[in-house]
Amino acid sequence: xxxxxxDDDCERMTPSRRAVLGAAGALFAWSFVPKFxxxxxxxxxxxxxxxxxxxxxxxxxxxxxxxxxxxxxLREGIALAKDGPDAALSxxxxxxxxxxxxxxxxxxxxxxxxxxxxxxxxxxxxSHFDGQDVLESGQPGTGHTQSGWLNRLLASLPAGExxxxxxxxxxxxxxxxxxxxxxxxxxxxxxxxxxAGSDLTMRLADLYGQRDPALARALAEAIETEGVAQRRGMxxxxxxxxxxxxxxxxxxxxEGAAGLVGxxxxxxxxxxxxxxxxxxxxxxxxxxxxxxxxxxxxxxxAAFEQGLAPVWxxxxxxxxxxFGRTAAVNGTVGTDxxxxxxxxxxxxxxxxxxxxxxxxxxxxxxxYQNRDLKPTTDIRAVAKGVVSExxxxxxxxxxxxxxxxxxxxxxxxxxxx
Amino acid sequence: xxxxxxLTAGAVALQRxxxxxKPGQGEVFRxxxxxxxxxxxxxxxxxxxxxxxxxxxxxxGKALFAFEDQEKRExxxxxxxxxxxxxxxxxxxxxxxxxxxxxxxxxxxGPQNQMAPAKPPxxxxxxxxxxxxxxxxRVDLALAAETGFSERLVxxxxxxxxxxxxxxxxxxxxxxxxxxxxxxxxxxxxxxDMLIAAESHPAMLDFLDNRQSIGPNSxxxxxxxxxxxxxxxxxxxxxxTLGVSGGYSQGDVTNLARILTGWTMAGRDGRxxxxxxxxxxxxxxxxxxxxxxxxxxAQPDLAQGVAALTDLARQPATAxxxxxxxxxxxxxxxxxxxxxxxxxxTFRDSGGDLGAVYRALIGNDAAxxxxxxxxxxxxxxxxxxxxxxxRKPDFGQIIGxxxxxxxxxxxxxxxxxYADSNAAxxxxxxxxxxxxxxxxxxxxxxxxxADPRVLADDILGPLLSPETKQAVARAESKPQxxxxxxxxxxxxxR
Numbered sequence: 001x002x003x004x005x006x007d008d009d010c011e012r013m014t015p016s017r018r019a020v021l022g023a024a025g026a027l028f029a030w031s032f033v034p035k036f037x038x039x040x041x042x043x044x045x046x047x048x049x050x051x052x053x054x055x056x057x058x059x060x061x062x063x064x065x066x067x068x069x070x071x072x073x074l075r076e077g078i079a080l081a082k083d084g085p086d087a088a089l090s091x092x093x094x095x096x097x098x099x100x101x102x103x104x105x106x107x108x109x110x111x112x113x114x115x116x117x118x119x120x121x122x123x124x125x126x127s128h129f130d131g132q133d134v135l136e137s138g139q140p141g142t143g144h145t146q147s148g149w150l151n152r153l154l155a156s157l158p159a160g161e162x163x164x165x166x167x168x169x170x171x172x173x174x175x176x177x178x179x180x181x182x183x184x185x186x187x188x189x190x191x192x193x194x195x196a197g198s199d200l201t202m203r204l205a206d207l208y209g210q211r212d213p214a215l216a217r218a219l220a221e222a223i224e225t226e227g228v229a230q231r232r233g234m235x236x237x238x239x240x241x242x243x244x245x246x247x248x249x250x251x252x253x254x255e256g257a258a259g260l261v262g263x264x265x266x267x268x269x270x271x272x273x274x275x276x277x278x279x280x281x282x283x284x285x286x287x288x289x290x291x292x293x294x295x296x297x298x299x300x301x302a303a304f305e306q307g308l309a310p311v312w313x314x315x316x317x318x319x320x321x322x323f324g325r326t327a328a329v330n331g332t333v334g335t336d337x338x339x340x341x342x343x344x345x346x347x348x349x350x351x352x353x354x355x356x357x358x359x360x361x362x363x364x365x366x367x368y369q370n371r372d373l374k375p376t377t378d379i380r381a382v383a384k385g386v387v388s389e390x391x392x393x394x395x396x397x398x399x400x401x402x403x404x405x406x407x408x409x410x411x412x413x414x415x416x417x
Numbered sequence: 418x419x420x421x422x423x424l425t426a427g428a429v430a431l432q433r434x435x436x437x438x439k440p441g442q443g444e445v446f447r448x449x450x451x452x453x454x455x456x457x458x459x460x461x462x463x464x465x466x467x468x469x470x471x472x473x474x475x476x477x478g479k480a481l482f483a484f485e486d487q488e489k490r491e492x493x494x495x496x497x498x499x500x501x502x503x504x505x506x507x508x509x510x511x512x513x514x515x516x517x518x519x520x521x522x523x524x525x526x527g528p529q530n531q532m533a534p535a536k537p538p539x540x541x542x543x544x545x546x547x548x549x550x551x552x553x554x555r556v557d558l559a560l561a562a563e564t565g566f567s568e569r570l571v572x573x574x575x576x577x578x579x580x581x582x583x584x585x586x587x588x589x590x591x592x593x594x595x596x597x598x599x600x601x602x603x604x605x606x607x608x609x610d611m612l613i614a615a616e617s618h619p620a621m622l623d624f625l626d627n628r629q630s631i632g633p634n635s636x637x638x639x640x641x642x643x644x645x646x647x648x649x650x651x652x653x654x655x656x657x658t659l660g661v662s663g664g665y666s667q668g669d670v671t672n673l674a675r676i677l678t679g680w681t682m683a684g685r686d687g688r689x690x691x692x693x694x695x696x697x698x699x700x701x702x703x704x705x706x707x708x709x710x711x712x713x714x715a716q717p718d719l720a721q722g723v724a725a726l727t728d729l730a731r732q733p734a735t736a737x738x739x740x741x742x743x744x745x746x747x748x749x750x751x752x753x754x755x756x757x758x759x760x761x762x763t764f765r766d767s768g769g770d771l772g773a774v775y776r777a778l779i780g781n782d783a784a785x786x787x788x789x790x791x792x793x794x795x796x797x798x799x800x801x802x803x804x805x806x807x808r809k810p811d812f813g814q815i816i817g818x819x820x821x822x823x824x825x826x827x828x829x830x831x832x833x834x835y836a837d838s839n840a841a842x843x844x845x846x847x848x849x850x851x852x853x854x855x856x857x858x859x860x861x862x863x864x865x866x867a868d869p870r871v872l873a874d875d876i877l878g879p880l881l882s883p884e885t886k887q888a889v890a891r892a893e894s895k896p897q898x899x900x901x902x903x904x905x906x907x908x909x910x911r
Contacts, residue, residue, distance in 0.1 A: 054830065126651065126670075127661045129833045142661070145840075173823035174836065175844045187846025196856035200897050203888060204852060204904050210884045212906035214839075215848065222849035245830075275830045280626045280648040331644025332629040337651065369667070 044314045045162055046349065046390040047261050049304065050150060050271040052176060053297070053321040054132060055278030059341030060327065060373060061290055062101075063115050063355070067094030070362035074328045078285045078335075086286030091115065095355045099286050100295040103302045107346055108353055114345040114415060116382050117357035120323055120375030126337035128278065131322030136178035138380065140405045150271055151181030153387055153402045163268040163391060167221070171257050171272035172244070178271045186225040186267050187218075188260055190252045195226075228266045232259045245276030247296035254300035258307025274300070277321060281332040301346055313348035316386055316416065320379055327367050340373035343382060349390065351417045356382075378409055385412035424448060425879045429789045432911035433747060434779070436565025437801035443878045446564070454566050454779050458772050461605045463567045465597055466554035470547050474594050474619055477547070478693010481590050482685040484543040544590040548582055549812050551593020552826045556815050559800050570604045570775070571596065572796065573746050575827070576834040577739075578615040578657060580624040582827040587623045587682075592827040595620035608739065608769035609730035616653060616726060617695045619682040625649035625832060632678035632703025645703075650674035652832045658729040660738035669710055675703040676714060676725050736764035742837070743778060748787050750838045756783045789880075789910045792843045794835065795822035797911075798851065802903050805876045806862040814861070818854045823847065855903040859896035869898035873905075880907040 064080045065071050066088060072079045080088040080098065088096035089105040095117065097105050107113040123134040123142070130142045138149025150168050157164040167184035170176055179185050201223060208216035234256065242249035253272055260266045276293055283290050297319070308315050324341030340360070345352070360366050360374035368374040380403045388398055388411050399407040427447035431438050434454055438446055446453065471477045540546065559568040575596045582592040599618040603611035615621055622628045630646040631638045638644055650673035654665045679702030683690035690696040697719040706715040712728065714721045729735060740760035744752035756778075763770075763777040778784050793801060799819050803810050819825050823842075829835045836842070866872055873881055873889045885905040892898035902908060 125661075126667065127655050128831060129655075130661050170844070170846075173821070173844065173847045173850055174841045175846065177840075180840055185845060187844050187849070189846050189850070194853065194857070196852045196900070199893065200856055200900055201849075201852055203892070203897070203901060207884055207888045207901065207905065211882055212910075214843065215906055215909070218843055218845045218848045219852075221845035225845065226849070278648075278831070280646055281629055330646050331631050331633070331638075332626060332646040334626070334646065336647050 044349075045311070046268065047308060047311055047315040047347075048269050048387065048390055049257060049261060049315070049317045050178060051297075051300070051317060051319040052132070052136065052178065052271065052273040053277045053319065054128070054273050054275045055321075056128060056131070056323050056325055056337060057277045057321040057341055058279060058283065058290060058325040058335050059117065059119075059321075060325070060335075061283065061285075062098050062294060063091070063117055063342045064088055064096050064098070065094060065117070065359065065362070066096045068359070068362050074362060076329055077333045078283050078329055080285055088286075092355055094359075095357070098291065098294050100291040101298040103298045103305075104344070104346065107301065107305070111353040112346065112348055112350055113352045114350055115355045115357075116343040116345070116377055116379075117355055118340045118360055118373055118375055119343050119377040119379050119382065120340050121379050123323065124339065126323065126339075128322055128337070133177060135320060135322050135379070136176060138178075138383075138403045145177055147181030148176070148178035148271075149383070149402050150178045150269055151183045151185065153391070153393070154183040154269060155181065156393060156397050156401050157391060166265075166267040166269075167224070169225070169257065169260055169267040169270035171253055171270065176271050176273050184221060186221055186228075186260075188225050188229065188256060190249075190256055225260070228260055228263050229256075231265065232263050234259050244272075244274050245293070247292065247299055250274050250296035250300045251303050254303035255307055258304050262308045262311055279325070279334050280330070280336060281334040283329075283334040304346070308347075313417075315347035316349045316390060317344075317346045318383065318386060319344040319346070320383075324373050324375075326371055327362055327373055328371075338372035339368045340375035343379055345382070345386065345415060349416055351414060356412070356415075377412070380406055381409050381412050382415065384409070385415045389416035421879065426785050427451075428878045428880045429911065430454070430785060431564065432793075432801065433789065433791075434564070434566050434569065436559060436562065436568060436797065437804055437908075438876055439804045440807050440872065440875055443875050447878055450564065451779065451785075453564050455776065457564065457566050458605065458775050458779070461772055463571060463601045463604045464558055464562075465601060466551070466558045466593075468550070468557075469554050469593060469597070470550045471594065473598060474591060475691045475694050477590055477594055478619075478683070478691060480543065481586065482692050485586075485685075488542075544586045547590045548592060548826075549816075551596075552815060553812050555593065555596065555826075556800070556810070560803055560809065565800070565804070567604065568800075569747075569797075571601055573743070574600045574604060574611065576829070576837075577742065578611070578621070579829050579832060579834040580618075580620045580827065581829065581832075584624055588620060588827075591618075591620040591623075596827070603771075605772045605775075606770075608735075608764070608771055609727050611771075612657060612730050613723060613726050615657070616649070616677070616722075617680060619693060619695055622649070622680055622682055622695070625652055627677055628681045630674060630678050631701045632675060634705070635678060635701050635703055637698075637701045638703075645671065645674045645678065647671055647674040650677055653726070654729065656833055658726075658738070659732055659734040660741075663732070663734035663738065665710060672707050672709050673725060675707050676709065677722050678703045679718070680722060730769055733761075733765060736761040736769070740764055740774070743774065744784075746837050747778065748784050749790060750840075753783060753787075756781060789907075790839070791911055792839050792909055793911055794837070794842055795819050795824035795851075796826070798822070798854075798903075798909070801908070802855070802858055805872070805903070805908075806858065806866060806899070808862060808865065818857070822850050822854060851909075852900070852904055855900040856896070858903060859898070859900035862899050863895040866895065866899055869895060869902055872899075873902045876902070877905075877907050882907060 066082045086099050088099055090096055104113055121134050122140055123131050133145055136148045137144045154164055154168045167186045168179045169186045170179035171188055173189050175187055205219050208219055257270050257272050261270050279290050304317050320343045321341055324338040325335035326338045330336050358376040360376050364370050384398045424447050427450045430450045431446055562568050580595055582589045595618050599614040625648045626646045627649040631643045633644045647670050651670045655661045679698045681698050683692050683694050683696045685692045689698055699718055706713050709725050714725055716724050740757045741752050744757050760774055760777050763774050767773040796819050824835050869889050888901050889898045892901055
């Protein structure tokens with residue numbers, strides 16, 4: 001304890017702390033706007049989770065086009081087969097699914113998963129970091145990292161409605177760019193150490209309120225999310241475990257995100273990232289490095305399905321990566337940076353059981369720059385289709401604010417139930 | 418006598434360019450910081466950590482291969498033992514080799530093996546043990562450093578030329594040696610020397626897969642039918658030299674990969690060199706003249722790659738890219754063009770003399786007068802906190818906090834290294850995690866800090882705001898007062 005004369009100060013501390021609680025509340029004051037505005041829209045209460053795979057997923061291994069006569073020859077040492085031990089799982093007789101993903105195969109059969117193949121953003125270079133920035137910023141090119149498209153999506157919704165009043169959840173100690181921006185961002189990461197007492201947090205909120213608006217806002221948002229997590233009983237869960245490049249870490253992240261997004265008072269939109277997809281060497285086929293990662297992603301799908309069960313019918317989980325990998329295996333039984341790849345849509349809100357693809361073929365002259373799977377579907381058109389149907393955003397708003405300069409890029413229709 | 422404005426600038430500079438003051442340092446250092454920084458540049462060298470387990474990669478290679486052989490023998494012994502004695506199999510563990518990225522675990526008590534080294538129970542395996550000792554030694558050095566400026570530069574360059582300790586056993590065991598061998602000797606030297614040292618280090622060649630990259634027309638390529646891996650070549654141009662918009666093409670990436678074929682690590686057989694050391698293997702090198710960025714490289718063997726890297730280091734785009742990153746790191750997330758141009762011009766004119774570039778930074782008032790907006794990275798926050806508190810943390814007290822805050826040593830999620838912006842480190846969840854960490858440090862230090870109010874004055878000096886001073890004074894306990902000091906805006910931002 002401090003010297004006795006401070007006791008008096010402690011007493012006088014109280015009103016000021018109340019004031020801060022008030023201020024933190026004011027930041028979220030619009031979260032208490034009655035639901036009728038939203039209810040009047042008459043729609044569902046949708047949930048949208050974006051999963052970013054950092055490092056560039058090899059779409060030709062995740063969803064191998066075994067029916068394409070050129071597939072096996074390009075992929076010596078890592079090609080998957082449609083029969084034998086560890087056979088790939090059949091989707092439509094042309095496309096197959098990696099055998100490490102039985103949950104996704106089941107969801108596909110149940111009509112709750114759609115696979116988009118030969119897809120890419122508008123980015124045509126091969127830098128991971130620029131590619132991820134383009135994917136997450138939703139901008140037509142590089143160099144725009146002030147805000148992400150999910151944040152602008154939220155900011156475009158009418159204030160006070162069910163979705164916008166909850167903020168957008170960015171999972172991780174460092175939130176992904178796609179959620180950053182002016183609209184409120186909630187943060188959460190799998191707990192790994194003892195939480196500080198709320199008294200210290202409130203005193204800091206007080207100090208920041210007087211001295212540092214940016215830190216004050218960040219702390220208020222953290223306090224808000226922690227409140228949701230506590231009400232969902234997530235405070236005392238297991239600590240430690242693997243990172244976002246392990247199956248265990250992916251499952252825990254998915255469970256946590258599902259817990260928050262599934263809460264009545266939680267966010268409706270979330271983004272999170274899994275890592276480790278940059279398989280330059282020893283990528284593996286039915287077993288190995290990529291198979292382990294795909295198994296982790298598949299486990300995350302199961303965790304989403306379970307954690308979001310009550311709202312699963314209104315949920316769409318979208319999985320996207322910055323670009324694909326070379327069509328041919330490289331010199332070290334892996335694949336280098338490429339272009340076209342796959343995206344997944346999973347959830348009860350998905351009109352699934354389909355592979356959406358305008359297949360370009362795998363002959364040398366059919367490849368992009370004689371090297372990569374040619375992209376024939378723009379991931380932004382897929383995202384636009386999903387969010388326009390889920391959240392009722394108009395075409396011009398989508399084409400100007402959320403995905404700027406995409407007026408000529410029609411949203412893919414009919415992806416949502 | 419320095420005026421109050423200069424003292425405030427000096428107080429910011431202690432945090433901006435260094436690792437923050439230690440108890441008793443503040444008053445003197447705030448008045449002399451510019452002279453001290455310039456003296457460090459003039460001295461022109463960086464200390465090496467003491468007490469590291471291996472002096473260099475050659476020793477590490479030898480130890481690592483011996484360790485792997487031992488593991489193999491133990492696995493084999495367990496397999497035989499379990500086949501012959503069913504009950505003995507319960508003790509075996511198949512996890513011995515899966516510890517690359519994992520926290521240390523107790524070693525399984527294997528069957529008796531006279532080759533087994535004496536190892537205390539609960540001691541992690543050699544790669545993690547080495548990583549642990551390397552982290553501890555480099556943190557000790559940063560805590561002992563006078564201003565911490567040189568150590569900040571080591572951290573900057575180590576992140577610029579980052580490798581990853583979780584990709585492989587080699588990365589885990591060599592991460593510390595990489596920083597000692599490729600980064601530290603060149604921090605005040607020439608950029609091209611650091612570039613070549615980094616790209617030829619076994620840890621880098623393993624991290625970005627060049628070890629296995631083989632020229633398709635080399636003897637090995639013709640024999641084995643294996644070929645190029647362009648990972649290292651791309652990241653050299655995108656992340657280490659020119660920058661992503663530095664004017665290279667996919668063709669340049671492939672050609673630089675060709676030029677760098679044969680840059681590899683000697684294997685355990687020692688046929689081409691000491692096991693674990695860098696070697697150039699002519700049998701894997703793509704023969705012939707190779708163009709890069711409009712120039713033809715006709716040099717034989719290793720000289721071809723050295724010439725290509727030297728030219729990349731001297732490109733104007735490289736000077737601009739490095740200058741931008743330095744200003745972003747030390748001064749502001751959005752670097753002001755005049756300051757960047759001043760550093761880039763010095764870089765170009767001096768042929769990449771890094772000491773001259775730092776002098777241009779320290780000598781420029783714009784670098785001093787910019788408001789303290791940048792939030793300290795988790796590693797900086799950890800080092801500044803332990804310095805301020807006068808504590809000597811053990812390994813767990815180092816790696817735990819930086820791990821939860823998102824910046825464990827030598828483990829960025831990609832070859833672009835850790836982020837260097839408030840958008841990354843000032844997030845809601847990141848800030849809340851810092852509060853948790855600071856609360857723990859407050860509890861740890863409560864016994865050794867006599868009076869947090871005095872410490873706040875000592876460490877922050879003219880930066881201490883009335884509000885923070887009051888918050889520290891009114892804290893309900895000493896641990897809370899310390900946590901409030903460490904989490905105050907003036908301690909968090911530099």
